[in-house]
Amino acid sequence: MKVGVIGAGTMGSGIAQTFAQTDGYEVVLCDISERLAEGGKAKIAKGLNKKVAKGKMAQEAADAILGKITTGLMDKCADCDLIVEAAYEDLGVKHEMFKELDVICKPETIFASNTSSLSITEIGAGVNRPVIGMHFFNPAPVMKLIEVIAGLNTPDETVEKIKEISVSIGKTPVQVKEAAGFVVNRILIPMINEAVGIYADGVADVEGIDTAMKLGANHPMGPLALGDLVGLDICLAIMNVLYTETGDSKYRPHPLLRKMVRGGKLGQKTGEGFYKYN
Ligand code: 3HC
Secondary structure, X not given: OEEEEEOOOHHHHHHHHHHHOOOOOEEEEEOOOHHHHHHHHHHHHHXXXXXXXXXXXXXXXHHXXXXXXXXXXXXXXXXXXXXXXXXXXXXXXXXXXXXXXXXXXXXOOEEEEOOOOXXXXXXXXXXXXXXXXXXXXXXXXXXXXXXXXXXXXXXXXXXXXXXXXXXXXXXXXXXXXXXXXXXXXXXXXXXXXXXXXXXXXXXXXXXXXXXXXXXXXXXXXXXXXXXXXXXHHHHHHHHHHHXXXXXXXXXXXXXXXXXXXXXXXXXHHHOEOOOEOO
16 A cells, blocks of 8 residues: 655654555655655654664664655655645645645545644545544654544545554554544643643742653653653644634643744754753
8 A cells, every 4th residue: 555644744754654664555755845755754764773773673674664665745646545644733734735635646545634633524625535534643653542533524434444554554543533632632732731831830840840740640751751752833733722622721822832832942853842852
C-alpha cells in the first residue's frame, strides 16, 4: 500500500517512519516545498542513525526504511492508496489541501487527517469523498494508540479499513466520536495548561512540577516536558479549540502559554520551551 503523508513536521515524519518500517507499505512524504519534505526525511534518518549507533537496528534495516520513503510536493500522491494529512493545525489549510488532493488522487484513495482536535466533518466539507480522523501520538513510531474518528459523512467501511490499517502497523485503534480534543487531548492538554498555571503561580519550579508528576502519578515524563515535546503552539491551538467549541472557562489557555508561543518558545522544535534543547 502506498501512503501519502502530508506535512513533514514532527508528526508527519513520525507517521511516515511508522508506515515505512512496516512490511507492505511505501511512503511519499510531502510538504509545501521539496526542501521541507527532505528535511522531514532527514529527521527520520537522524532517529534511525541513533538506533543503529545504539546497536538496536542494523544499518541495512535503517537503509531499507529510508529507501521506502520518497519526498516531494502533493502532486506526487496521485497513485497513493491512503493519505494521512498531518499539516498545520488550521481548518482552512486542511480544507484547501483535501480539496486539492481530491483532484490529484485516484478516486479510491482514502483521505485521513491526523488533526488533534478539529472537526472531521468540517475538514471534509466540500470534499467529494469522505474524510476520517486517524490521530497518532507523539512520538508516532513509539506510541501505540490511534484515535479513529468518523465525521458525519464517513462510511462504516472507511472506519473499519482505518482500524485494520492501524493494527497492521502495530497500533491499537480506539474509535471515538467527533468531539473537540477527542479523548486523549481533552484530558492531556488541559493538564499541561494547568501545569503552566502552577508554574506561573510560583507553586513549584519546572523541574519540581515534572518530577512531582513523574513520581507522584507515574507519568513517563512531566507535563511541562510533554508540552515541549508536543509543541506549545500545538497545545495552545488545542486549548483554543476546546475553549471556543465548549465555551467552558475551564479550557481557557493560560496567559503564560500564550506568551511563550508569542515569544517563539515552542519547545523542542525551536530549541527552547520550558527547557532548553541543543
Ligand atoms: N521518534 C522515534 N522514536 C523515539 C522518539 C522519537 N521522537 N523518542 C523516543 N523514541 C524511542 C527511542 O528510540 C527508544 O526506542 P528503543 O527502546 O528501541 O531504543 C524508545 O522510544 C524509548 O526512548 P528513550 O529511551 O529515549 O526515552 P524514554 O524511555 O524516556 O521514552 C518517550 C521517551 C517514549 C517519549 C516517553 O517519555 C513517553 O512515552 N512520554 C509520553 C509521551 C506522550 O504522552 N505522548 C502523547 C503526547 S499527546 C499527542 O501526541 C497528541 C497530539 O495531538 C498533540
